[in-house]
Amino acid sequence: xxxxxxxxxxxxxxxxxxxxxxxxxxxxxxxxxxxxxxxxxxxxxxxxxxxxxxxxxxxxxxxxxxxxxxxxxxxxxxxxxxxxxxxxxxx
Numbered sequence: 001x002x003x004x005x006x007x008x009x010x011x012x013x014x015x016x017x018x019x020x021x022x023x024x025x026x027x028x029x030x031x032x033x034x035x036x037x038x039x040x041x042x043x044x045x046x047x048x049x050x051x052x053x054x055x056x057x058x059x060x061x062x063x064x065x066x067x068x069x070x071x072x073x074x075x076x077x078x079x080x081x082x083x084x085x086x087x088x089x090x091x
Contacts, residue, residue, distance in 0.1 A: 054078050 004012070016024060039057050048056050055075050063071065 051082065054082065 019027070036057070039060055040053060043053055043056050043060070055078050058074060058078060059071070066074065
């Protein structure tokens with residue numbers, strides 16, 4: 001997507017080139033965490049139950065990247081991991 005004008009892009013690239021690789025990576029991780037929080041917040045606002053948050057977040061973020069069989073398999077694995085977590089908490 002090219003929605004940034006040439007001057008702004010040049011300024012942005014100049015600012016980013018002044019940062020070290022580590023700083024850029026930290027920025028990327030921070031943005032990824034923020035995006036995840038945004039998705040979870042949106043899902044909670046829509047009334048998605050805590051048990052279903054991981055599945056719904058997966059579908060929201062990656063749903064178009066997989067076919068139906070792949071999505072079903074991934075969701076089954078998410079559910080299996082959640083079940084193990086709940087069983088550990090009960091011990």
